[in-house]
Amino acid sequence: GIQVEQSPPDLILQEGANSTLRCNFSDSVNNLQWFHQNPWGQLINLFYIPSGTKQNGRLSATTVATERYSLLYISSSQTTDSGVYFCAVISNFGNEKLTFGTGTRLTIIP
């Protein structure tokens, strides 16, 4: 099946800093989502972005489908941004299952 790798696994930043999270995937995809799992365990939809660029406030994402990667940018980070960020994809081929990466744990220090 498709492989999804996220980097870095852990990231600790001071409040106000910017960050870039990366997601690499091993096959062409027709679905790519970014999620934020907050400290209460809720999975929050950030972006549905199988290709192109989107922005929502301080967050933006870019997927370069031909090169099989996606980036999530967080600007002017706040303590509420802490949590685990997951990338999940569905391959164009195979079993149509949403496959999750292992996540990036982001900790924002006040």
Added chain:
Amino acid sequence: DAGVIQSPRHEVTEMGQEVTLRCKPISGHDYLFWYRQTMMRGLELLIYFNNNVPIDDSGMPEDRFSAKMPNASFSTLKIQPSEPRDSAVYFCASSFGHSNQPQHFGDGTRLSIL
């Protein structure tokens, strides 16, 4: 609009008991998914339905697990008998369409089997 609604939020029960987790998908969505999240295995798909019909249950770990979707607005995931290794967070998600549409997740049920 209401999102995906799961109940209960937390469940603690003793080994051997039957556990029933419930999910109400977003109105109008025709796909419903059950996921399990553990430290060891991360997030994994257990089963999914299209128009109330189970399509792929290959992720269901054992015969002790069963899922039903009697109508478009309700699904259950049952574990009978439960075991300590079933302890995990169980998520339900729904989407309108499948591969090329976003899935929306509920808040999850945190299950602890003692």
